[in-house]
Amino acid sequence: MSQLIDLSHTYTANMPVWPGDVEPQLTEISSVAKDGVCCHMVRSSLHVGTHIDAPMHMIADGKPLSEIPIDRFMGRGFLIDAREKTKIDTDLLEKSLIEKGDILLIHTGFDRKFGQPEYYETFPPITENFAHQVVERGVKMVGLDCPSPDYPPFLTHKILLGKEVLIIENMTGLENLIGVKNFEVIALPVRFESDGSPARVVARIS
Template identity: 45%
Template sequence: MAELIDLTHLFDDDIPVYPGDPCAKLYETASIAKDGYTDHKIETGMHVGTHMDGPLHFIEGGMFLSEVPLNSFTGIGNLVDARGKSCVTGDFLEMHDISRGDIVLVMTGFSKKFKDPDYYETYPELSEDFANRLVDLGVSAVAMDTPSPDRDPFPIHRILMSSNVLIIENADNLEALTGKGRFRVHAYPMKLRTEAAPVRVIAEIL
């Protein structure tokens, strides 16, 4: 049986949200003791926890996530170790043999601050050179253990999404891939007619 590694944050009732976004709510609406069954309700925006941004997020006329081809949600993974860096530049890609359709995972180590008050203030960013190289390489997606690849006015989002490169934000546990060798990433979002959606990200060790 293949080894699978979960790269997804747990969605619970105190999950942090991007500043200005409404708080997410997860609560029980029925219990076995009272109702004979358990049921839960969730109220959330699309950009909460580990989630995937599709082209429509920043590109007028871009695809809804529900329109993205399924093969864009899985690919050979490439782990970029950028721990301790405030900006991840294109030079980090030179040591990787990245092919069209691959998925790049940027490990900054920042996920350990996921519930810290400054998580959405002090995160590392991707450089425009890094983003442009991803586009040139033809990757299907890039994931990072930070809340965003950039800040307002969000140039990295626009570079990637204009070429239909998907963005996975708030990945977790990337350190577990260190030394594992080749792996495949599976990242299937909920099938919603939206610009983004929660996603369960799994690495399959090959």
């Protein structure tokens, strides 16, 4: 029997955002007691909480999320433990058994700092060389438990998205996959015609 591990932050009003981004609002506009039905309204950037970046986010004429085939959002998972690293570099790939079509998850441990200033200021970035190797190996999606794969000017973003390697940001709970040999990642976004979307990301352990 398979086990599901939730790798997503709970979406809440006023949850942390990338500096300068719009703070989310999750507002109750009707209630069961008063109106007979409860309904909420969301006002938010699409890059808040656990979410997926589409090529359109950084690439001129890049595809919106709505044009990405559904099978790109699920696949065999592979975890790299990078908790002791100040940057994500190619040494982490030397002995890895990543295969074409895999979804690569990078565990930095920074999800413990979600909501603190250092979460956005000191996370370990992915190097350009690492990104190029990921592309060469045919990885279809990269996910991290920190806010971004890199800092401005976002060259790593552009390397990955330029080759339609999708990016999951602000994951959590990756420590639950340490030592797990076989798992599937399912990261389903809303089908927005846009540059990204919040997503419920889970790992299914066989």
